[in-house]
Amino acid sequence: MGKNFRRAGAAVLAALTATALVACSSEQAPQGGGESPAEGGSATDTIVLGFSQVGAESGWRAANTKSIQDTLTKENGFDLKFSDAQQKQENQIQAIRSYIQQQVDVIAFSPVVETGWDAVLEEAKAAGIPVILTDRAVDSDDESLYESFIGSDFVLEGEMAGEWAKEQYDGEGYKVVELQGTTGAAPAIDRKTGFESAIAGSDLEIIDSQTGNFTRTEGKQVMEGFLQKHDDIDLVFAHNDDMGLGAIEAIEAAGKVPGEDIKIITIDAVKDGMQALADGKINYIVECNPLLGPDLAEIAEKVIAGEEVQKRIVVEDQAFDQEAAKEALPDRQY
Structure with missing residues (x-):
């Protein structure tokens, strides 16, 4: 099942401190130019990543989108292609096929539902494009169709x-x-x-x-x-x-x-x-926790570098009663 993965570790933060914060909008699709090098690299090191988001159905989803958009920037070595599926699986499948046609380096998405993904993921695999699942998993007997799942239990x-x-x-x-x-x-x-x-x-x-x-x-x-x-x-x-x-x-x-x-x-x-x-x-x-941007960036970098990654990365979550909420609110990031 994989072990707990502590986000925002020192190494990740060091690689991401240059991020330029942008306003969150699940309706926007930032199109990076692919010219800003990753830290310590050259322009050719830019990772083109296509991400298909579920939609903008909740405050959680808005925070999740913002974390991804704020992290996967040109300054951090990414060219992010972002699409909003508006809660429809067919829109996500269309977006993934578009990313395959664009020959992006990595495809990531948060699946609207669990089933019905094998065909399009097989297309990505045939094209040699690794897939990373965020937040939600897929129900498939073939785990070779994706590199890793990042999310909660x-x-x-x-x-x-x-x-x-x-x-x-x-x-x-x-x-x-x-x-x-x-x-x-x-x-x-x-x-x-x-x-x-x-x-x-x-x-x-x-x-x-x-x-x-x-x-x-x-x-x-x-x-x-x-x-x-x-x-x-x-x-x-x-x-x-x-x-x-x-x-x-x-x-x-x-x-x-x-x-x-x-x-x-x-x-x-x-x-x-x-x-x-x-x-x-x-x-x-x-x-x-919706702040999966740093996790996604790190796993994408490792996959592109040919490094082994965990199949299932479970993030650590807490629980709150009234007193704990009062204590946490002043510093809450989302």
């Missing part, structure tokens, strides 16, 4: 959320509703699996579960439906902060107090979610 995140819920509320007969992520997406599948596994044997009961597509708007809409359908909801488990924040809006509109009348557990730990936790509107958050 989504099952563990779900387990951490479920273990805390069980520790806090087991014995109280809590009725739980679940706001799932995008259907078929790795974090949605795995976080659900982890949470259900952790609460097994307790008297916590999931009485309803529906996708909110990782967005605040749909999280609010689904929560409104839950509140109309059920009058005994005790706890919301949201697969990300944005859906949890949408649930807060729906709960408040229904005249209830989020964090008190209805407890809320989420995953991500972006600033808006952390602020809601500090304010007592969310009760617990499991982190999913």
